[in-house]
């Protein structure tokens with residue numbers, strides 16, 4: 001396997017119990033900061049990097065146990081804080097099929113991270129072992145990847161110390177995007193089986209994506225380069241490598257914001273989150289030679305999200321900016337895939353999965369074409385719901401998403417007998433798309449190539465794509481409250497059940513505006529409550545959003 005380095009090839013087979021003195025001795029090197037509490041949430045464990053050392057060491061211990069529980073299947077640990085500022089960091093666990101950690105483990109991770117003494121730490125590990133009936137003599141294998149943050153090196157060392165204390169076989173994947181690590185985990189666990197997901201190496205990842213893309217897109221000289229804002233993060237490194245596998249006459253790129261070693265540059269006034277939140281170009285872009293109609297996209301800090309955008313006029317005018325977010329990508333992908341399935345002459349149910357943050361216009365557009373499911377925020381919910389369809393298209397509005405082809409859909413695509421040359425072409429294209437799309441998790445690079453394939457096939461520019469539907473004006477506000485957990489929701493977070501009475505007040509306010517919708521939920525990643533609002537008339541948006549935010553503050557003060 002061509003992975004960078006294997007830190008400890010020898011498997012230490014543990015006997016009956018935990019090596020408690022070894023763990024305690026290693027733990028002394030990674031003391032937990034006092035008065036800090038950690039939570040394993042939607043994005044794993046994420047906070048300021050300077051207080052994360054003990055947490056990373058402990059996640060190493062848990063990673064080893066998770067792998068032992070799964071009889072030595074390789075699990076992944078990714079060190080990143082995605083779109084957060086550079087001084088933050090975090091760690092996420094990846095399960096053997098390349099998916100997020102099984103949710104039942106999350107509270108145990110939180111407990112281990114918060115144990116305040118070595119005795120408590122050992123006790124919390126023992127709890128995991130007995131709860132999940134883990135055989136400690138089973139082998140353990142863990143692959144660790146990290147993004148470009150300066151704090152990663154030290155935090156990865158802490159993880160490795162945790163893994164070593166439990167004798168886990170440790171693979172250092174090096175600098176990786178989050179989706180590359182998910183890809184590697186799935187490849188390692190399926191290597192040599194009929195379900196093999198690909199070559200378990202970074203080069204294998206580029207080769208798989210590039211080979212699929214080249215099958216789908218003919219040579220063309222008149223498509224302008226795609227301008228890519230890499231958020232000054234690991235996406236810059238990955239894009240530079242991917243480009244080596246894609247001849248310029250098939251697709252050309254203009255990578256921007258690629259300063260991965262400039263202090264403070266990561267995600268600073270650029271990247272997918274900045275562009276989506278502010279609905280404007282990355283800072284400084286307007287000084288570049290940008291043309292109306294040119295295609296732009298932005299990755300986030302760990303390259304698992306992407307948004308597109310374009311200009312309808314001069315870059316200096318804010319009114320020229322048009323966003324093509326996750327909802328627009330979902331609509332583009334769902335439309336194209338449905339047509340291919342019809343052309344291929346096979347029966348497959350395509351469905352879409354969104355969250356409450358999806359623009360109402362996108363939901364209306366999709367519902368006219370396919371079944372649509374709404375789930376709570378967080379990719380694990382969307383991913384799970386998408387598995388219910390033969391082809392499940394899932395995207396969060398912020399650009400995190402992918403397309404899943406069920407095992408039976410993949411079989412049908414492979415084994416169908418085409419009844420016409422057009423059906424044969426459609427089947428071949430579907431087969432290539434199965435390879436082009438990273439089905440383990442949302443992937444900025446893979447999603448970017450998918451969008452490019454569709455635009456090229458349809459001979460569309462961004463304006464034609466944008467023409468599918470018109471977004472309703474919308475806004476997300478953050479409200480800081482004393483206790484965000486007093487806000488409880490139901491119906492996929494679309495309605496509040498607590499504090500009592502607040503939902504009725506919101507309904508009353510929403511009723512005053514045309515085609516309006518608003519909902520309130522506590523953030524899973526930040527200490528705030530989020531207010532979403534949309535309505536048909538742009539000038540009514542601020543009064544609606546601010547009105548709901550005011551209600552939230554008032555009720556929070558009462559509680």
Ligand SMILES: CC(=O)N[C@H]1[C@@H](OP(=O)(O)O)O[C@H](CO)[C@@H](O)[C@@H]1O
Nearest residue numbers: 042043378379396398523524525526
């Ligand atoms: C409105 C919004 O964009 N929320 C984001 C954000 O979650 P919150 O629970 O809203 O903080 O971070 C999540 C993890 O990255 C992402 O899945 C989600 O879409």
Ligand SMILES: [Mg+2]
Nearest residue numbers: 082300302304
């Ligand atoms: Mg991310």
